[in-house]
Amino acid sequence: MRSSIIASLLSAVTVVYGYANPMACSGECGNAHDPALIRRDDGKYYRFSTGNKISIHTAPSITGPWTYKGAAIPNGSKINLKGKDDLWAPDVTKVGNTYYLYYSVSSFGSQDSAIGVATSTNLDTWTDLGATGIASKAGKNYNAIDPALYWDGSKFVMSFGSFWGDLFSTNMQNPPVKAAAGAAAIGIAFKPEGEHAQEGAFIAKNGNYHYLFFSFGKCCHFDQNRPAKGQEYKIQVCRSTSATGGFVDKAGKKCTEGGGTTVLESHGFVYGPGGQGVYYDPKLGPVLYYHYVDTRIGYADGQKKFGINQINFSSGWPVV
Structure with a gap:
């Protein structure tokens, strides 16, 4: 009897407190909109984010203390579009001895967008190469922003997209x-x-599955126009045995038909988490990183904080 009562209490706690708070973060933990995270071979962590022509922050530990180091692309993008001096949504990957930094050139609400790339051998200084060839204009069913590179075991795949026809990939x-x-x-x-x-x-890959993480809901300007409860950013996931299609959620619903299992949403002081990525840390294992609004501080885009949670894939689905 006692064991069943304890089990019931634990179940209730899980329902009420379904999400762990972000790990502790020290130093400059703001300026973190759409973060990208990577660790250099010498153990130094780098965080890239939207704004300031792609902001660079570094830290000796994944939790900080984070220090601002300047702009990755200080002269702006070679891509001649509106927004070339206000670059968005970076993604960083190491291939061989070269780091690749992908970014978006666009303006808010526009479909006149393109994905650019810069390269580096040290993560500190970058050479902008400009356009990748992934671009969009009015009439397309996608928007060429929010790039993320992935190696599926045989080829490089770029996922991208926002609103319109939502999420796409290309080789x-x-x-x-x-x-x-x-x-x-x-x-x-x-x-x-x-x-x-x-x-x-x-x-991100785990076991036999490719997991497609994405942000669903309203992302921005919460200080000006907060959406109805539940319509703010949240992080969802689908999975597939192929990195280029066939993604379904935990209930078996196709991701192309509205599927998506929620991984992280507003809870406690955390509001509107999103802009996420997954990093396999040598000490912590898989972590989910993202930005969020700390309601104790403020709702403005510039106040968004850097969040990290460990991920448990033991059930076959990511749990923070």
């Missing part, structure tokens, strides 16, 4: 500075309802 050349010749943009996830508020695709 990349090797080395991954350009889209593969003739590569099509293939839809991998779509929310059919409302404004199709889905973006920030990020694919």
Whole structure:
């Protein structure tokens, strides 16, 4: 009897307190919109984020103390579009001895967008190469922002997209500075309802599955116009045995038909988590990193904080 009561209490706690708070963060933990995280071979951590022509922060530990180091692309992008001096949503990957930093050139609400790339051998100084060949204009069913590179075991795949037809992927050349010749943009996830508020695709491998993480809901300007409860950013996931399609959620619903299992959403002082990625840390194992609003501080975009949670995949689905 006592054991059943304890089990019931634990179950209730799980329902009420379903999400762990972000790990402790010290130093400059703000300025973290759409973060990208990587660790250099010498153990130094680097965080890249939207704003200031892609902000660079470094730290000796994944939890800090984080220090601002300047702009990754201080002269702006070579891509001649509105937004070339206000770059968004970076993604960073190491291939061989070279780091690749992908970024978005666009303006808020526009579909006139392109994905660019810069390279580095040290993560500190970058050479902008400009366009990758992934771009969009009015009339396309996708928006070419929020890039994330992924190696599926045989080829490089770039996921991207925001609103319109939502999330897509395309094959990349090797080395991954350009889209593969003739590569099509293939839809991998779509929310059919409302404004199709889905973006920030990020694919990560665990076991036999490729997991497609994404942000769903309203992302920004919470200090000016907060959405109805539950319509703010949250992080969802689908999975597939292929990195280029067939993603379904935990209930078996196709990701291209509105599927998505929630991994992290507003709770406690955490509001609107999103802009996420997954990093396999040598000490902590898989971690989910993201930005969020700390309601104890403020709701403005510039106040968004850097969040990290460990991920448990033991059930076959990511749990923070």
